[in-house]
Every structure is written in C-alpha cells, then in structure tokens.
Amino acid sequence: MEPARPAFVPDPSASRETMETLQREIAATATFSDDFGFDPAAVSTADTHTLDAITDDRTATSPSHDDQPIVVGVDQAFLDDRAVGAIVAFRGGEVIERAHAVVDLEFPYVPGLLSFREAGAILAAFERLDVEPDLAVFDGSGRIHYREAGLATHMGVTLDLPAVGVAKGLLCGAPQRSLDDLSEGTRVAITADDSVETADDTDTVIGYALQTRQYDSGNRYINPVYVSAGHRVGSETAADLVERLCNGYKLPEPTRLADSYADEVKRDHDD
Template sequence: MKSKDELIGLQHSIADKAEIFDDFGDIKLVGGVDQGFIERDYVVSVAVTIGVGGDLVEKSVSVRELDFPYIPGLLAFREAPSAIDALSSLDRAPDIVLVDGSGIIHPRRAGMATHIGVELDLPTIGVTKNLLCGELVSEPNKVGDCTEIRLDGDLVGYCFLTKKACNPIYVSPGHRVSPKTAVEVVDNCLDGYKLPEPIRLADQLVGEEKNNYK
C-alpha cells in the first residue's frame, strides 16, 4: 500500500483534475451509488439508474474484499473501487451520478464523489448526512432552504433542508458539475424523503444485498 503522504498527493492530483462547472447534456438517466459493509471483511456497492419518471431502470452490484484500512480523509481509497466496479458494470452509463459521499467538501477537495467522477469521467454529485469540513454561512430555516458552505472562502456546496423534522443534507459537486447545479439536481430527485431517490434506492438495495450474506 502507498504511504499516507503518497495517497494525499494522489488526492491533490484528483482535485486538480476535477471540473467544478457544468459539463453534461440532457439528463435522462440519473445514477445513484451507495455502499455498506459485511462485517469488517467486504464492502458492498450498489449502483442504480433511474429514468425521468422515477422508475428503476437498472441496478448493478459489486462485492469486494476490503484491502484498505479505515483512515479518516482517505475513505475513497477504501470504498471507491467497489462503487466504481458497480457503476462500470451498468449496461448504460447514467448522465449524472449521485454518490453517497462527499464531493469537494473535503479537506483536499477530493471526496468520494470527486474520486469516482474523475476516475470514470462522469458528472458526479456528493450527498452526505454529515459535514466533513467547511463553514456554513447560515443554517437553513425551512424545508427547501439551501445555505452556502464555504472552504477557505470558496463556495464548495450547500446545506439543504429536504424534509421537515429531519437534519439537513450536505450537497457538493464531485466532477463536471457546478455547486448550484448540484443542489438543483438533488432537489429534482427528491420524492418526499430526506435523501434523493437514486441514493435512497441504492441504500435500500445495499441492505438487501447484505442480508444475502448473513
């Protein structure tokens, strides 16, 4: 395994390659990818695609033996290979992918969504339940509110209150998407739940896949 310094260097390289502006056409297929763990030995990733009407079009599953330790800030090296496998196995690549993980809301602006996006050269958006770094300009007050998250003065994403009586989610571009468009795409993928449908569905399917190994 590479040293921690080498891996951090790779993250800086990934961040340099990331395009934080809109670079995609019409969105007809939205992808979602999530991952979970079987005990401490395997990571399970499920990738889905959802059509314009919200119906599941396709799913793909990847199960890989874990060969990278848990190191905060370097989680993409542990989890992204399985997610990349699942996305690469889809018969048709999605036009944009929502990733359960950070995009550029990351100390080196190279979270899971950025890692996957640059590796596959796909437009990606990171969606998380916890703020990894950065500062909130203000707290969202009501459902539908989005408030800026800034890192070293730069806009890196939004805090988005998507459902009443729930904590907000944190949305950031991964690759080939701007911050504003990232939150607009997530908003368009909401269907009454806290999480956007592609990630919510992928999360459900990860749970089902994990049950198969009990």
Template sequence: MEPVHPEFRPDPGLSRAEMESLQRQIASEAVFEDADEHLPESPVVVGVDQAFPDERAVSAIVAMHEGEVIERASAVTDLSIPYIPGLLSFREGESILAAFETLECEPDLALFDGSGRIHFRQAGLATHMGVTLDLPSVGVAKSLLCGRLSNPPEEPFSEGTRVPILADGRVEVEEGTVLGYAVQTRQYDGGSRYINPLYVSPGHRVGAETAASLAQAHCASYKLPEPIRLADSYAGELADEARQ
C-alpha cells in the same frame, strides 16, 4: 462502464502520503462548474451506496430514468484499509468501480453517498469517482466533513432552505470559496422532531448550485434523493444475503 482515467483508481496499497498526493491531482483535474454540454432532457441518473457485511464492501448502483428504475448493479470486495476521514474513497472506491464495470446502461449523472468538493483536498468520494469515470457527479453527505455554514438562518431550517458551505482553514483552497450547500430537502412542520440537512457538493462537471438543485430535484417523499435511497436499501439487502 470503465474508468476513463485508470491512473486514478483508488489503490488501497498506496501510502497515506501517496493517497493524499493523488487526491490533489484528482482535484486539479476536477471541474467544479457546470459542463458546457448540459445534461440531456431526461437523463439516466444513478445512485450509489455501500454496505459492509463483515469485512467486505458491497456497492450497489440503482439506475433511474424518468422516475423509473431501469437497472441495478453491484459488486462485493474485501476491505483492505480502515475508515480514515479524508480517505474514504480508497476504502470504498474499488468495489464502486467494480460495480460500475457491470453496469450496462450509460448514465448521464451519478449521485454518491458522501462528499465531493467538501473535502480537505477537494477530492471526496464523489469527485474521485466522477473524475476517474469522467462522469458528471454529485456528493450527498449526511454530515459535514469540513467547511462552515455561511450566515445560517435560525434552526430548524425550513424545507427548501439552502445555506452555502464555505472553505475554512482545513481546506486546501482559498478561504471562503463556496464548496457546496447545506440543503434542507425535507422538514416536519411544527412538532418536536426535525430533520437534519444534507450537505451537497460538486463531484465533477457540476457547479455547487446545480449540485444542490439536482439533489433536490431527485427527492421523492424522503430526505435522500431517490436513486441514493434505493441504492441504500439494495446494498442493505445484498449485505444481509452476504452475511448468511
């Protein structure tokens, strides 16, 4: 699929100020609530993840429908900027969009490895990609970029726990706005080890509660939603090949 808003393509050649300005524009176009048209009964869901062999970015997309993998797509690009917290989508976005351009099926929803609305300018990777493609999207991060937990219960959180993530002073939105949820998708029973929660937020055309529900609904036996987990291992395979 092609970008519906090519003007939002993440050009790594922009200055930092220009990138941040574009993010504010993207955030204003983003819809952080459920779309009027609900998702189909059995949606095609894609998981997106990256790996970085040497100085290149490998983006992998795994498309699933009713629990089955129906397509895999990928792309490799050279990296032009370093990792800068808050500007991740400008480092990885080019290869992600290139991979989407080779995807033949029409996804109804995309799950990204990284933040969506949980971002300084409310325009994390999942939001940037979702708005650019005009595709409903959800951000699934393994650590918290900004914001704070609201009234967290005692740790470790038990499986199924959801804790609201509220905007703090670092986020360009009214303080206390619900940006997403910490979601404990899996947890060990007793024992000495415990699993950290996921930080789930709306990318585009999805509300915070729905984003959390979608992330949970797509988990199989592991902490990460299955489409993302499969995209992660696929990206890893491709990266291994690229290194040789």
C-alpha cells in the same frame, strides 16, 4: 462502464502521502462547473409519462423514457471485512438497471480518505453496469473535502462522469449561517475554512447545506444534507439536482434505492 482515467483508481496499499498527492491531482483535474449533455430540469423522480398519459394517449400505449437522462444512485454496505457496492439506475422515474459487487476491504475508515476504502466495490459495480449514466449521485462528499477531492469527486473524475456528493454529515468547511431549524427548501452555503488546503480563498463556496425535508410543525427537526459538486457539475446545479431528486424525502430517490439494494445484497449474500 470502466474508468476513463485508470491512473486515478485509488490504491489502498499506497502510503498516506501518496493518497493525498493523488487527491490533489484529482482536484486539479476536476471540473466544478456544469459540463453535461442533459437538461437539469428533465431530472426528476416522478414518472413524467404517467402524467402525460392523462392528456396524451400515445404515451400511454408505449411508455418510453429514451429522451430522459439516466441518473444512478451509488451506495455501500459492509459485512465483516467486505464491502458491498450497489448502483441503481433511473430513467424517467423508473428503475432500469441495478448492479452490485462485493470486494474485500483493504483499508480502514479514515476521514478524508474514504475513497481509498470504498472505491474498490464502487468501481467493480460500475464495471458490471451496462447503461451509460448521465449523472451519478454518491453517498458522501465531493468538493466538501480537505483537498476538494471527496468520494464523489474521486469517482466522478476517474470515470469522467458528471457526479454530485450527498453527505449526511459535514466533513469540513464553514456554514455561512446557523443550520438550526431551517425550513424546507432552504440552502446555506458552505465555504472553505483553514482545513481546506486546496482552496484559493477561504470563503470559496465548496457546497451547500440543503434542507430537503422538514416537519411542518412539532418539536422535532430534520437535519439538512450536505451537497457538493463531484465533477462536471457546479455547486448550485448540484443542489438543484439533488432538490429535484428528493421529492419530499430527506435523501435523493436514487440514493434511497441504492441503500436498500445494498441491504438486499447483504441479506442474500450469506456464505
């Protein structure tokens, strides 16, 4: 698929001020509430037809997931000064397509400007993707961002695709309570703090810390992931969707597969 809003495609050669101005426009254009055409409850990592087949032999003969939403996981890997963008498309718990692209890096990692470094590889990979996704899961923040325009928001708005961001670290914002030793399934709201310049109120919920996995016992603890709305998804729904996609793992299945696919591309791309 191609960008629905070409004007929002990040320009790595722009000035920092131009980049930040673009992010404010993106945040103003983003929809941080549900606006998608599928049933969130139908999103799953499990192959529902495998379960159906036990009691319904019609599905056992010709498994079809045409009625299921297509969820894509997007991830990046790096080799020297090139970036690998990898996309894995899921439908009904089954991989239906994979796409990737390798592009030269033109911009360094700067907290708050991640999309200007990684968008090239991501958008190039999306152009090679044939299926039309219903939802994209990005590895990074969405609304949890200084200008509420993190990678998931920037890509979601540019492609006009429902998107959520899943980050392993917190960029900004304030957890409403301690994130130590949370039990599995617990979510803690992340509210805007002074570093979030676009938020109307400090106290605006910009995302959730979600404990997708936790050890039953022992002295070791797993950290939560930070889920935030990217585009056309509300904060609560974003957390609901990510929870459904994790199934016992810390990260969503589409993200884990995109991650290993990116590594696979990196291995085989020796030239």
